[in-house]
Amino acid sequence: MIVIDPNSGVPVYRQLVEQVRFLIASGRLAGGDELPSTRTLSEQLGLNPMTVSKAYGLLEQDGVVQRRPGLPIIVAATTREAADGARLEQLRGLLGPAVTGTRQLGISTTRAVAEFRQLLADQTAEEEHDR
Amino acid sequence: MIVIDPNSGVPVYRQLVEQVRFLIASGRLAGGDELPSTRTLSEQLGLNPMTVSKAYGLLEQDGVVQRRPGLPIIVAATTREAADGARLEQLRGLLGPAVTGTRQLGISTTRAVAEFRQLLADQTAEEEHDR
DNA sequence: AAAGGTGTATTTGTCAAGTAATACACCGTA
DNA sequence: TACGGTGTATTACTTGACAAATACACCTTT
Incomplete structure (x- = not known):
């Protein structure tokens, strides 16, 4: 496991x-x-x-x-609502550098978002593969 | 600098x-x-x-x-294509933590992407405001 | 050739991270 | 209370990363 x-x-x-x-x-x-x-x-x-x-x-x-x-x-028992807010906050923290970086690199929103989606998809694929 | x-x-x-x-x-x-x-x-x-x-x-x-x-x-001298590639690579590096974080936090791809887009929009708005 | 600039190979020292050993405190059940 | 389970505070060890000191090689200009 x-x-x-x-x-x-x-x-x-x-x-x-x-x-x-x-x-x-x-x-x-x-x-x-x-x-x-x-x-x-x-x-x-x-x-x-x-x-x-x-x-x-x-x-x-x-x-x-x-x-x-x-x-x-x-x-830990996790009350959905309470935890949801905190988790989104964490995610925002992790996205911070990517956001400022996107701008400073002169990359378009569309392009950046596409890249993010792609990376997420790639990782999901890996996890599938593990089983 | x-x-x-x-x-x-x-x-x-x-x-x-x-x-x-x-x-x-x-x-x-x-x-x-x-x-x-x-x-x-x-x-x-x-x-x-x-x-x-x-x-x-x-x-x-x-x-x-x-x-x-x-x-x-x-x-080093570089071609336009190579430079573009390098910028994307930079972006991917910045997105890395967000990707693993999304998964470990149990957040859906759609949700995470939406959040990212939102943050990008927010920042753009700020920049407008600065002028 | 001498001077003043460049970068760096090599050596050295320090320090913190990571891991393990040891020994202890707590809990539930017989 | 005795036992076998839980987790962990404390200590100690090892190792590698990091950064600095030293001394050297190269280049350009005079």
């Missing part, structure tokens, strides 16, 4: 964060579901439990996950 | 590469123009000449710049 590439240059704990985030966003993990225990997952991937714990910690900071002392970590 | 933030987390030499590349892509530096000398620029920014040289080296590997022993470095 989770796959790590230790030679990708991307730190392991970051890969974990990304993948869990994606599992949640795509609905494969729902609110209330337990994440794999740090020991289970670390053993399965040949890592140290602390590495997994670090990743889980970051996920908690983002509020996508909930920690309870002594108990498994669960996916 | 070039601004460095030593506390941004992004290594200085990388900031240099990005900014020069952008200056070229946006046409503020044209083919044949000389880059600021390593000593001049490094002094101006409070860096070591080698740091600047490292950045220039990467730019040469990408073919956007030309080195000649003992002489200033110049911007």
Whole structure:
């Protein structure tokens, strides 16, 4: 379910964060579901439990996950409306550089939008391919 | 013309590469123009000449710049098509984070694209307003 | 040839990121 | 309370990236 590439240059704990985030966003993990225990997952991937714990910690900071002392970590229950606003805000933040860049590079809105759509499509295709 | 933030987390030499590349892509530096000398620029920014040289080296590997022993470095001559390609490449780089973010946040392609278009429109409006 | 400019190969030092080891605290259930 | 499960605070180690120091080679002009 989770796959790590230790030679990708991307730190392991970051890969974990990304993948869990994606599992949640795509609905494969729902609110209330337990994440794999740090020991289970670390053993399965040949890592140290602390590495997994670090990743889980970051996920908690983002509020996508909930920690309870002594108990498994669960996916945070997400009230749709509240979360939607925050997510759009995050997306706007990520789009900021692209927006100013588009202008400074003298690229037309149509062209830029087309490019964005294309990139999104490409990535979706990759994900399909993984299954 | 070039601004460095030593506390941004992004290594200085990388900031240099990005900014020069952008200056070229946006046409503020044209083919044949000389880059600021390593000593001049490094002094101006409070860096070591080698740091600047490292950045220039990467730019040469990408073919956007030309080195000649003992002489200033110049911007490589480029065809219109190549320049267009480079600009799109820049844009793709800026869009990268937004693309992965869209997926991890579970936002639909349509929604993300709409948001992007909106932001672009907003900015255009601001520019009008500035005049 | 000398001077003052260009860039850089090589070496060195520093420092933070990433990961792992260790040991501990909490929880639920028998 | 004892056990086997959960997560983690703290510490330590390793490694690579980054940046600077040093010294050198090349070019043009005088």
